[in-house]
Amino acid sequence: xxxxxxxxxxxxxxxxxxxxxxxxxxxxxxxxxxxxxxxxxxxxxxxxxxxxxxxxxxxxxxxxxxxxxxxxxxxxxxxxxxxxxxxxxxxxxxxxxxxxxxxxxxxxxxxxxxxxxxxxxxxxxxxxxxxxxxxxxxxxxxxxxxxxxxxxxxxxxxxxxxxxxxxxxxxxxxxxxxxxxxxxxxxxxxxxxxxxxxxxxx
Ligand SMILES: [Zn+2]
Numbered sequence: 210x211x212x213x214x215x216x217x218x219x220x221x222x223x224x225x226x227x228x229x230x231x232x233x234x235x236x237x238x239x240x241x242x243x244x245x246x247x248x249x250x251x252x253x254x255x256x257x258x259x260x261x262x263x264x265x266x267x268x269x270x271x272x273x274x275x276x277x278x279x280x281x282x283x284x285x286x287x288x289x290x291x292x293x294x295x296x297x298x299x300x301x302x303x304x305x306x307x308x309x310x311x312x313x314x315x316x317x318x319x320x321x322x323x324x325x326x327x328x329x330x331x332x333x334x335x336x337x338x339x340x341x342x343x344x345x346x347x348x349x350x351x352x353x354x355x356x357x358x359x360x361x362x363x364x365x366x367x368x369x370x371x372x373x374x375x376x377x378x379x380x381x382x383x384x385x386x387x388x389x390x391x392x393x394x395x396x397x398x399x400x401x402x403x404x405x406x407x408x409x410x411x
Contacts, residue, residue: 213407217400224392231385238382243374245269245283246276247325250377257329259291269373273328274302274319278362282307283371293317293332295340300330302355312355319358322350 241252249272251258259277261269263284271277274291281287281304289302303311316333320340327346331337334352341347353361 211407213400213403216403217396220392220396220399224389224394224396226389227385228389228393231382231387231389235378235382235386238378239376241377242270243377244272244276244325245374246271246279246369246371248374249276249325256292256294256297259289259330261287261289263287273325274330274358275328275362275365276325278302278304278309278359279366279369279371282362282366291330293336294329295336295343296332298332298336300332302359309356309359315355317355319353319355320344320347320350321353321358321361322347 240254241250243249244251245261251270251272253260253270257272259271259274261271261277261280261284263269263281264286266284269280271280271289274289277289277291281289281302285304285307287304289304291300292298293300300317301313302309314332318331318334318337320327320329320331320337322328327350329340329344329347331340337352341350
């Protein structure tokens with residue numbers, strides 16, 4: 210094959226492979242985060258994962274309601290969004306000046322199993338009761354109101370060291386994606402260069 214086509218085509222192929230591999234690993238890595246309070250790795254789309262949206266700053270993620278409210282206390286002003294583990298309904302906590310000003314719905318509760326993984330957010334008493342029968346360890350665990358959950362977070366926050374967590378997207382992902390895009394962009398440039406040279410040599 211002539212150089213005019215062979216080199217640009219090779220660049221296109223290499224560029225496509227690197228871009229796809231890079232984009233894939235970028236997407237895998239961007240779907241997970243570290244709980245900003247306890248450092249546990251969480252999947253952003255997991256129903257147990259809560260999103261903390263501090264005013265004017267990027268979203269952070271937390272593994273359980275107690276962690277999420279500690280993160281909200283760190284920022285002083287933030288909206289915490291989670292889901293009922295039983296029904297999937299949305300639940301939000303609004304923290305202003307380090308005070309819990311509102312919870313939607315106000316009936317929200319939490320099964321308090323004594324660890325992050327066993328702190329389960331529920332839409333209301335009915336969902337909490339349903340979840341208690343569904344989870345074998347939960348039958349006897351206490352249920353806390355949203356105010357009690359916030360108070361627990363305040364107590365824990367007093368002795369906690371909370372720092373913003375870095376993104377989990379690694380340098381190799383950026384490098385793969387970047388070099389893939391670079392090669393893709395280079396392909397037409399080399400094609401133009403070689404076809405110009407070919408014309409001149411005729
Ligand atoms: Zn956590």
